[in-house]
Amino acid sequence: MCPTEVEWFANLTNRCTRRAYENTIRDFMAFTGIQKPGEFRRVTRAHVIALPDDLGNRVLNGTTIRHRLSALSALFDYLCEKNAVTHNPVKGVKRPKHDSLEGRTPALGDHQARKLLDAPNGDSLRPLQDKAILAILLYHALRRKELCKLTVKDFKHERRGVPYLKVAGKGGKTRYVPLHPAAGGLIHNYLERAGHGADDAGALFRLVSHNTKSGEAKAITPDGVYKLVRTYSGKLGFEIGAHSLRATSATNELDHQADIAKVQEWLGHANIATTRMKILSL
Structure with a gap:
């Protein structure tokens, strides 16, 4: 007959919940020395009270500790x-308080943004591309997938002589974002070095490979963009994800008195309530 503990886990139908709970239970078993499911019945309140301190010592945040206790x-x-x-x-065991800063996407200060943009060094293809990518993220608040889907032609749009980026956003919606002169200059430098500026239908940002014939035709990936931002920011001492650059862009616009409806359009949010919620979480 299967132990009740195994029966409980088998009844979890949501795959994400199962994965999270499995990690929690496995970790708790290691913490308490439990070898078999039936040994959970020997767990005392003292075991549970000691758990948050152990998790905190491993630098797990309050949200993670609360989820594990739950x-x-x-x-x-x-x-x-x-x-x-x-x-x-577990009943009655004190859980960490909600940190009002938890779950917020950190926005960079001006000096940090400048350092990040200056981080790629050299005039070879890789640093020129990295610098252009960071500029697009910092100046135009694109999502990683949006950046990866940009074509060369998307970079060449103009309205009344003003350069624009054509962005394929969520839900198949297209938006046009005024191209910042600094970002435009860096993209021109990158394309001149890369040599595919005439390939309008091709990807704007491409995989850099020693074998250019097979490597450059493929677009960069969202995971590649994430790693790029993490690598450069980590070297500067403030490791962040690419979404922080989106938050930085939005914050900067609002600091310069931009209308929230304009920021909504710029970020590609379908509802202005989403924009307000994101801004309040910064």
Whole structure:
């Protein structure tokens, strides 16, 4: 007959929940020395009280600790329901308070943004491309996927003599973003070095390979953009993700008295309420 603990886990139908709970349970078993599912019935309140300190020492944030305690509580609630244990030892254990800063996307200060943009050094193809990518993210708040989908032609749009970027956004929606002169100059430098400026239908930003015939035709990937930002920012001492550059752009526009409706259009949000929520979380 299968132990009640295994039965509880088998009843979790959501794949993401199963994965998160599996990590929590495996970690808790290592912490308490549990070898078999049935040994959960020996867990005491003292074990659970000691857990947050252990997790905190491993630099896990308050949200993660709360989620892990919730998972354990769900297990013991089930064991109580099945009369496998007499009480839930997680009940009443103090959980970390919600940090008002948790879950926020950090925006860079002006000096950090300048340092990041200056980080790629040299006039070879890779640093020229990296600098152009960082400029697009910093000046135009594009999502990673949006940047990766840019074609050479998308960079060549004009309206009344003003250069624009044509951006393929979420939900198949297209938007036109005025091209910042600094970003435009860096992209021109990159295209001149890369040599595919006449390939209008091809990807604007391409994989850099020693074998240019097979490498340059393929567009860069969102994961590649993420790693690029993490690498340069990490070397500067403030490791961030690409989304922080989007937050930096939005913050900068609002600091310069831009209308929130204009920022909404610029970010490609379908609803202005989304823009307000994002701004409040910065």
